[in-house]
Amino acid sequence: MALVPGLITAEAEPEADAQALTALVDWCVRFSPAVAADRPDGLFLDISGVAHLWGGEGELLADFRARLAANGLPFRLAIADTPGAAWALAHHGRDGTIAPPNGQGELLAHLPPAALRLDPEAAAQIERLGLRRLGQLMEIPRAPLGRRFGAATLDRLDQALGRTAEALAFRRPATPWVDRLAFFEPISAPEDMARVTEDVTAKLCARLEAESQGGRRFEVAFHRVDGKAPAIAVGLSLPGRDARRIARLLQPKLETVDPGFGVESVTIAAYAVEPVGGRQVRIEAGLEAAVEDGLAPLVDRLANRLGPCAVWRAAPFESHVPELSATRTPALGAPPPQAQPWNREAPRPVRLFRRPEPLEQVVALLPDDPPIQFRWRGRLHRVQRAEGPERIGEEWWKGDIADASITHVRDYYRVEDAEGGRFWLFRAGLYGGGDAPKWWLHGLFG
């Protein structure tokens, strides 16, 4: 950091990297069904018999290159007869090399020993013997070489040159949760759109049902004749697979879909898929479960119609300052982590005013006894019982530190007046420090 002060650093995340590589492997299936990850940062594609689909190896490579580049991934590519040779050329040769059939030997001759996927120590030692190119290494008699650097080195050499075969562990991509309906004739009528939405949803949900899974988010795309594919999506507060309910949530959004000259096919994808136990309606179904089941569709309908920010629930938030001790959490999406409940030792009123209301004619003993009387909204209240003060300091980290002061406090009192009304009021500031303290009413108990 001292070298390049502006350097942006990021934590190494090997697991995330591995996941990303796996995702890339899955994505590569579009080029070849046989893809193998070469951890930590490479992958092999077996393109035997598929290159012609692109019009040749060069074209395949070009397409691959364009798509990787479009995704912003840095890469080095090479094509050769053997995985070993392709690896060597990609890592140590010129990027984009295509070795002609049986031509890898000549290309490899110029590469360093490290191109053989040897462990770095062995590769360095081979170089130290002056054998800095594979060409030199190939000329050394095999027996002495094998004795010194092991059969593994000879194997690697043979694999690269195609003298022995190498087995790769190809990955089978996971079945994604997608489904598709295609039509003989393009459709565009709103009723048709609604029906196919229902159908395709039912199709996917049937599969989810069969595998005891549910999704939190569903996305339906309408593939138009002109190649565009407008999509609509809905989110659920609980993972679900009730086709009718999901379709009903999707319906209102269909208006936004412009079918253009017609829709050829429709696809649906489910996201955040997780196992959901078969939800049977039990005879002795608890009230709670029923509420939850009943509430979720309502929240879903409201949120999908009004927007996810318009529907929220309040949750406790850890702060000593009363008006900051509740926070809005989205009604949709994951339920909030079990937040700390409010502190029992610090009682809070049932109703907290959005803005504290000023009090007048407050009489209290100095410096911090509870008030004896106060006037609120024109009425005088005589205090019969009181508890406090509970002293709450400012959140000093929200302002300039030079302005922070020990007199920036509120002393809260719980008081009961002669009529039995219970109030939560506070004095802002301390007597004897700077500005005269002011009294406020902040809430009502019961």
Add this chain to the structure above:
Amino acid sequence: MTRYAELQATSNFSFLRGASHPWELVTGADALGLEAVGICDRNSLAGVVRAWRQMRDLQKGGSRVRALTGCRLDFADGTPSLLVYPSDREAYGRLTALLTAGQRRAEKGGCELHWEDLLLHAEGQLVLVVPPERLDQAFEGDLRRIRGELPDVWLAAARRYGARDLQRLARLDALAQASAIPMAATNDVLYHGPERRPLQDVLTCIRETCTIHEAGLRLAANAERHLKPASEMARLFARFPGAVERSAEIAERIGFDLGQLQYEYPDEPVPAGKTAIQHLRDLSWAGAEWRYPKGVPDKVRKLVAHELDLIEKLDYPNYFLTVHDIVQWARSQDILCQGRGSAANSCVCYCLGVTAVDPTQPDQDLLFSRFISENRDEPPDIDVDFEHARREEVMQYVYRRYGRHRAAIVATVIHYRPRMAIRQVGKALGLTEDITAALANTVWGSYGDDVPDEHIRQTGLDPAAPEIRRATTLAQQLLGFPRHLSQHVGGYVLTKRRLDETVPIGNAAMEDRTFIEWDKDDIDALKLMKVDVLALGMLTALKKSFDLLPPRPDASRITDIAHIPQGDPEVYEMLCHADSVGVFQVESRAQMSMLPRLKPRKFYDLVIEVAIVRPGPIQGDMVHPYLKRRDGREAVSYPRPGPDYPQDEMEAILGKTLGVPLFQEQAMRVAIVGAEFSDDDADGLRRSMATFRNVGTVGNYGLKFVEGMARRGYDREFAERCFKQIEGFGSYGFPESHAISFAILVYASAWVKRHHPDAFLASLLNSQPMGFYQPAQLVRDAREHGVEVRPPDVMFSHWDCTIEAKDDPRERLRPVRLGLRQIKGFKEDDAKALVAAREAGADSIEAFARRARLSRRALELLAEADAFRSLGFPRREALWAVKGLAGEWGAETHAPLLLRQSLKEAQVELPFMSQPQHVAEDYRTTSLSLKDHPVRFFREELARQKVVPCSALKTVRDRRRLAVGGLVLVRQRPGTAKGVVFMTLEDETGIANIVVWRDAFEANRRLVMTSAFLIVHGQVQKEGEVIHVVAERFTDLSGRLSELREDQGQIAAHSKVTGRLIRSRDFH
């Protein structure tokens, strides 16, 4: 008037909880008129001495406040926390024993206590129960249990301004009544004043590893946990009469004071039937006979007698005896050692063999003018340095001699330094990693205690932005807070009675190591016995060089530093020319450029040389005045006070240094004599200088100092300069007494270098790592002095570097054979096996493999280091042969290699290895090459670029513009040099010293900090023999170094096997 004592104060030694220093709590309590304040840190007594020291200082000023020694015990078994105050010395011993038991059970820094532990140590303890958050049934049960077992118990009640305070207090009161445990008021203090609440919140965040925005209810709701005056406490507890006074009554019952611990010196070294001073007298006179076999000179006789009387008067004989005992043992084991410190430079210490300063030598007698007498009230201070390779043996001896129950290492308090403070505060305030890193980087190294606004602006941040201001303000407050305790490098505390009855002892991170909770200052303040057993690399090197020296003409051998002939003009001549590579202390770049200016001609000059190149004199701007006066360019004059005062008072203090204060002692004397500092002021000044503890308080003394001197009629400017220097000492004080001991080693090592560069080289290489230079530079320097250096070789080398027989007896010097230790990664055991095999007749690769049972890895390392050459196997061929031995047999666990000599193998022709390739491999395997210098291979090209060799710098004119190139050996960015970077380049002809000014550095930051091979374009600057090149531009050639590895005439292959040829030593 209510009386009150705060019995529950948590200091910042409850790490990340308390937000005030112990001394702040004591000062705060005094200011509020409290009777006492009890420091109760969690399972620790680490802060109590500091509080006690503050109390002592305040009491000298007439204060009556008491700092009580107590502890908050947190239990592992659910027992409520207790505040424990020992009522007398014996109870205190039980408390420390209790804490020791708890700490020994836990990991470093932890403490695991159970109720039963307390019961074993409960006698004489006054105990307050800290009620938990919930006053439930369990707590009632606990109270009953505690009441049943402990005689003196109270219930600590605090008002925290919570919503239901009074309810809670009423409940506590009821519990107190029911369980007959009276309630006593405390305020559960976390800081001395309410303004510390933000810092305390930040500490909470650091502790909980969260940001302030996430901390929520983990933070305190208000700022009430500060010290409060008795009247306020009385108001808060108005409904509970007696609770407040009760605290003062408890305080009154505490009869223990840390002052009761002092002078518990061990008496091991005194034989039965003798008093300590008798024994010391006997030893000293016997030592005098040993030092002066031809008769003890009168001068020595007088000095020793005088010093012994002083020692007796001040009651220090045990101290000297203890040091002597350790030194004597080291001597018996042939371990070289030397004492330093104020008391070390005494005639008695010379006679006892602790130091090598001979008072009869001309020019060394100057040193005895001061002795412990000046240091009134403090225990004498002797640090003893031992050979670094053998110090562990000495430490083990100390443990054996005094037992682990009476000897332990003292602690070092690790304080928050600027970088760490800003980093952690920034993180707690939720600043991003980038911003905190940028802020932290505005402080280079460990110097600055401040983050100036200007630096912040440079990083592109706005110092006035609230987020930044918050972070810097709070980081400033956090500076100097203790962070954790660590073990001191070698300071031992020794006691007469069990140590764990004096101070808690905890586990160190290292296995089987323990250390006490107090640091050196604490030990000094309590007048406990402390001995420093330190390690010094140069002593190892000197010892090894003595072993390699040939016998002297009179057949005697040098075995001790005192045997080295003094006052050798050739040695001084060499130093005057800055020919000091490898010499102790004066080998650094800064010292080297000082030597030709200072031109040391006698021993005391070396003392000054050592002390002058230090932040103190440099920041105090004392260097140039001194040099001018020395050269006679400026008249020596002494500042004089007004006519009413003795006119020569400064001359008496500053005479040795020509009127310029250079040493810490002088600065202190100036304060006492010139500025009329009282003993306490001087003591306070010294202590505030010594640690970061009182950041800012040094400044308070500044005014007093300057005013004091002005009052006596001194020049204000002189006073200010003096004080600036004192501030400089603050970070790195360098006293004369230490400079003297170091100067002895400077002279000794310079003498060996001058007369025996062969032995000097071998011993330095055998003592690595140490010193300023790498083996390559040491070898180069020795070769320039005519030493033949031979490469490591299986047929000749040992593990260590050795001296070989001269080929030609007329040669003055003997050749040095590099040892196998030079080969990176090669193990000492393998070397021993190899030598044994060689002595048994092994003379081929196969034989070494078989007889020495060397692993394949070891053989490969030898081959790669070209150590089989004398057997006819150059590097590549040797590696091929060694690899062949291994065969298909793989597991190294079977140690010896199967030999398949019978197996006929096809002949293999390996490519030719060029000289540059050899040199590059030499550097890779041994960090140096005797074959050639890497830069030579680039000379032609450098010449084309008009780069001159480094050796040419001696002859070029001053101010000429030119370019030099070479490998970067050293990079330094000293804190005193205001952003200047010093670099040292080396080519095949010599070295060049480069100065990079701030602008040039900032413009080429990355290059300057990382480049390994560099051309510097700049201007020559000469001052006498000191030559610098002031850099203007750079050309980075680091990438070209890998060309050395290329086969000649071939295009570079795309290879990933690179790596750095050399690694510079960087000092930031």
